[in-house]
Amino acid sequence: MKAKNNIPNSYFSLVRKRFFANRVGILGLVFVFLLIFTAVFADFLSPYNPAGRDSDRVFYPPQGINFFDEDYNFSLRPFAYGFIEGFDPDTFEPTMEIDYSQKNYIYFFTRGWEYKFLGLNLDIHLFTTKDNSKIFLLGSDAYGRDMLSRVFKGSRVTLLFALIVVSITTVIGILVGISSGYFAGKFDIATQRITELALAFPELPLYLSLVAILPRQMDPFLVFIFMAFILSSLKWAQLSREVRGKTLSLRRLDYIKAAEALGSNDMRIIVKHLLPNVTSHVIVSVSLLIPSVILTESFFSFLGLGIQSPFVSWGLQLNSAQDLRTIGSYPWVLSPVFAILISVLGFNAFGDALRDAIDPYATTTKK
Secondary structure, three states: OEOHHHOEOOHHHHHHHHHHOOHHHHHHHHHHHHHHHHHHOHHHHOOOOOOOOOHHHOOOOOOOOEEEOOOOOEEEEEEEEEEEEEEEOOOOEEEEEEEEEEEEEOEEEEEEEEEEEOOEEEEEEEEEOOOOOOOOOOOEOOOOOEHHHHHHHHHHHHHHHHHHHHHHHHHHHHHHHHHHHHHOHHHHHHHHHHHHHHHHOOHHHHHHHHHHOOOOOOOHHHHHHHHHHHHHHHHHHHHHHHHHHHHHHHOOOHHHHHHHHOOOOHHHHHHHHHHHHHHHHHHHHHHHHHHHHHHHHHHHHHOOOOOOOOOOOHHHHHHHHOOHHHHHHOHHHHHHHHHHHHHHHHHHHHHHHHHHHOOOOOOOOOO
16 A cells, blocks of 8 residues: 555554544544543542532432523523422332522532642632532432542542553563563473463452452552452463464564574564564553453442442442342432443444554455
8 A cells, every 4th residue: 555656654554544444443542532531630520529428418310401491591601400309108209309499500610629630739620519509410329429520530440440450461461472482492381381271260250269358457459459460360361372372473584583693682582573563462452451351340349349448430339239229219320330331332442443453454345
């Protein structure tokens, strides 16, 4: 493939063109960017303190944003109506009715609860309310905490956890895979038997047993770290096997043999020649591994075996939605599920498009 003026396109330009020709991949990239942006600026985006409780607004329903009141009068500043707690005489359950006399106005870029960002004490938020009024766009939980703020905060913890697990998995997988494929011989046989053992070992029983032995009184930060190492204990094996196969095919190429003939040591060959050529495959594998880690962490936290409070993760938020009666009466407690779905679909779409684009010379069959 050649560009204008008969100048051949570089490999990266071909990858870029092929990737941006995939609309689903672009949508996945947008989702990934929004998730990362949300995780970095979670405190700024959160209108209220995620840990702040309000006993007067327990299980508050989601409030819609309005520009017109009940008399169709236009308001330039958006607002949301409050609720009045009532009682259903037939079901004997509390009800929430809209209070049209209570208008909670939204103010943008105003001061609210304090937080730290890059070592600075800040209190500026994208939007918030004044005069002790509150707006729960996703409702509140059993303690009166804003679900939207907790979803934003949970994105930071969940994505940070996935980043740590993927980093550990990637480092181990690359080291084992490249060294096994390059040195071969007895070293390759020994490492592959260990890799096969890790691949054959059932993940879920191992994770449950390792998590179960963690003391309940352990510091939440240590639980966070131990959980990351536990999930990394087996996930490196598949990546190392793929990197090994790539390395075996590369070490037979002429430029590797030429480097050996010129006296280059093993470390230089691995770092300068093999590692750059397996990096593209590793990037694709990492993009597909992240959603798997997010789902696994959410599963354990949902069962109460994962990340512990005061940390906030999407799975931990769903822990309070185990009761079917709670879900039936207050369905908005399932809002973290949509955050998990968006993240998983976004990373999968991005990873699939990247995997197709990484081989720009492959032909596609048109139906």
